[in-house]
Amino acid sequence: MERQFVFTKKLKTISLALIIIGLLAGVAAFFTDKERAWSSLLMHNYFFLSLALGAAFWMSIQYITEAGWSAAFKRVPESMTNYLLYGFVFMLIIVTLGVKVLYPWSDPVKHFGEEYKFIAHHLHYKAPYLNLTFFIVRLFVYFIVWYLTIKVLLNLSKKEDNDKDNALVYFNKSRYYSRVYIFSFALTFIFASMDWMMTVAPLWYSTIFPVKEIISAFVHSAAVIILIIIYLYRQGYFPFINPSHWHDLSKYIFMGSILFGYAWYFQYMLIWYGNIPEETEYYFVRRFEFSEPLFLSVIVFTFVIPFSMLLWNRWAKNYRVLGCAAVFFLIGKYIEHYLMVYPETMKHPVYGWIELGMLLGFTGLFMFAVFSAMAKRRYILPVNHPYLEESLFHHIPH
Amino acid sequence: MKKFIGVYDDDVKLLKGIDRMNEDHVKVDDVVTPFVIEELFEKLHIHSNIQFLAFVYGVLAVIGTLAGLVYTFVIDYPLNIGGKPSFSLVFVILLFVLMVLTVVVLTTLTFFHQERLIPMKKLPFEYPGMHVDKFVVVVPDDAKDKAESIFRETGAIDMKEIEMNA
Numbered sequence: 001m002e003r004q005f006v007f008t009k010k011l012k013t014i015s016l017a018l019i020i021i022g023l024l025a026g027v028a029a030f031f032t033d034k035e036r037a038w039s040s041l042l043m044h045n046y047f048f049l050s051l052a053l054g055a056a057f058w059m060s061i062q063y064i065t066e067a068g069w070s071a072a073f074k075r076v077p078e079s080m081t082n083y084l085l086y087g088f089v090f091m092l093i094i095v096t097l098g099v100k101v102l103y104p105w106s107d108p109v110k111h112f113g114e115e116y117k118f119i120a121h122h123l124h125y126k127a128p129y130l131n132l133t134f135f136i137v138r139l140f141v142y143f144i145v146w147y148l149t150i151k152v153l154l155n156l157s158k159k160e161d162n163d164k165d166n167a168l169v170y171f172n173k174s175r176y177y178s179r180v181y182i183f184s185f186a187l188t189f190i191f192a193s194m195d196w197m198m199t200v201a202p203l204w205y206s207t208i209f210p211v212k213e214i215i216s217a218f219v220h221s222a223a224v225i226i227l228i229i230i231y232l233y234r235q236g237y238f239p240f241i242n243p244s245h246w247h248d249l250s251k252y253i254f255m256g257s258i259l260f261g262y263a264w265y266f267q268y269m270l271i272w273y274g275n276i277p278e279e280t281e282y283y284f285v286r287r288f289e290f291s292e293p294l295f296l297s298v299i300v301f302t303f304v305i306p307f308s309m310l311l312w313n314r315w316a317k318n319y320r321v322l323g324c325a326a327v328f329f330l331i332g333k334y335i336e337h338y339l340m341v342y343p344e345t346m347k348h349p350v351y352g353w354i355e356l357g358m359l360l361g362f363t364g365l366f367m368f369a370v371f372s373a374m375a376k377r378r379y380i381l382p383v384n385h386p387y388l389e390e391s392l393f394h395h396i397p398h
Numbered sequence: 399m400k401k402f403i404g405v406y407d408d409d410v411k412l413l414k415g416i417d418r419m420n421e422d423h424v425k426v427d428d429v430v431t432p433f434v435i436e437e438l439f440e441k442l443h444i445h446s447n448i449q450f451l452a453f454v455y456g457v458l459a460v461i462g463t464l465a466g467l468v469y470t471f472v473i474d475y476p477l478n479i480g481g482k483p484s485f486s487l488v489f490v491i492l493l494f495v496l497m498v499l500t501v502v503v504l505t506t507l508t509f510f511h512q513e514r515l516i517p518m519k520k521l522p523f524e525y526p527g528m529h530v531d532k533f534v535v536v537v538p539d540d541a542k543d544k545a546e547s548i549f550r551e552t553g554a555i556d557m558k559e560i561e562m563n564a
Contacts, residue, residue, distance in 0.1 A: 269487050275480065311453070397436035 007375035022361010049087035054221025055080035060178035068390035082373035219256030243317035250316035261303030301332025404549035459500035
C-alpha cells in the first residue's frame, strides 16, 4: 500500500537508449533534410506536449467532479505533467531557429515568391498578430501560465502526502486550483494550438480547430494514462484494480472517440459544405493531393475501431482489449498530427528513419520524464487522499 | 393470483433479505423500489437483452435510413445543388439523427412489450408508499412460511398476502 515507485535499471536503460536513438536520428536529420527534420520535431514535440497538458486537464476534471474511483491513479497524470519543461525547451528551439522553415508567414518572400502581396494578401492583415516578436512573447506567456497553474496543483499534492490531518484542506484547495487550471488552459491552449499548428498553413483558418485540439489533447492523454496504468498494474503496483476500474477508464476512450470523431467530422463537413476556396484548399491538399488513405485512416483509427471495440461491456472490462483500443486511438491521433504539418512542408507523404527515430526518441524522453517524476514521490498511491478508500473498493454492479 | 409481500423501509435491509432468500432458495418474483438499486440486478440474476437489441436496431436503422436517403436523393429525384454530388457527406447527419430516433422508439416499444405494459393498465398490486419510500419484495404464496421468517429476521416492517391484478 505505502509503496514507492522504483525506476528500475531496465526501464532506465530502455528510455535512455530510445533517447540516444532519437538524438542520433535528429542530428542526422538536420544534416540531410532540414525541412523534414523541423516538421518532424514540431509534430512530435507538439504531440507529447499536449499529452502533458491533457494529463493535467484529466486530473483537474477528477477534482472538480469529485470523482472517487480515480483517486488512486492520481500519480500517473501528475507525473505526465513533468514533460512540460522538456516541451518548453523544444518549442523554444522551434520558434527561434525553425520558424523561417516551418511558418510561411515569417518569410513570405521565400514561400510565396516576390509577388506575395497579391497571392497571400491576408498576411498583411494578420501581421499585427503573426509576427516573430509577439509569437515568442506568446510562447513564454503560455508556458508561464501552464507551469504556474500545474505547479500549484503538484505542490498541494505533495503537501497532502506529508500532512494527514489537513488532507481535506488540501483537497478543497486542489479543487479550487483545478478550476483555475481548466480555465487558463482552455484560454491559452486555444491560442497555442492556433500558433503552432494552424499557422503552418497561414492562409487557412478554422474557428473549430482549437476546440478539436483541446478535445484531442484531453482524450489522447487519457489513452496514455490508461497505458501507463496497465504497465504499472502488470508490475504489481495497483493490485486492487478490478473490472470496474477498467470499465470506468474505458469510458474515457469510448466517450473520447465519439467526441473526437464528431469534432473531426464537423470541421470537415462544414468546410466541405461552405465551399469557400481558401478553406477548402486545406482539405483538398490533404485528401486529394497528399494521401487519401492516410486522411481517411484518421477517422477509422480514432472513431470506428475504438468505438466498436469498447461497445461491448465484456471487452471494455478486459484490460488487454482496452490497451489495444488506446493504442489504436493513439495511432489515429499520430496520423492526424502528421497530416497537420507534413502536407504544408513536404508536399509528398514521407515516413522514414527521421520520423521513426524522432518518435522513438520522444517516447524515450517522455518515459524518462514520467517515470523519474513518479519515482521522486514517496508513495505511488496518494495515501492521504480523502477519496482513496472509495477508489480502492470501487465497484459497479453488473 | 395470490402472492405474499414483505415491506422494508431501508435498502440495506432489503439487500440482506434478498441474500437470505437466495440462500434458502426462495424464488423472488418481483421487487418494487422507489429508486434503482444496481445490486439487485446481480443478486436476482436479472439479465437484460435490451442493450444488444438497441445495437441491432441501430445497425438496421443505419442500413434502412441509408437506403431511403439513397433512393430519394440519388436514384429517384437527384437535384443539382451547387454542383455537389448527390450522394453526399450531409447524409451522415441525417443518418445519425434518424438512427437515434429509430433506436429510441424501437427500444421503448421493446421495453413495453417485455414488461407487458400498455397505457391504462392497472398496477399489479398496490401498497401505500411503494413508489415513495418503501421497498416491496414479492414472493410466491407457497413459499410463505420460509419467507415470513426471513422477513421477520431481516427487519421487514410489514408483510401480508395480496391478490395480484391479472
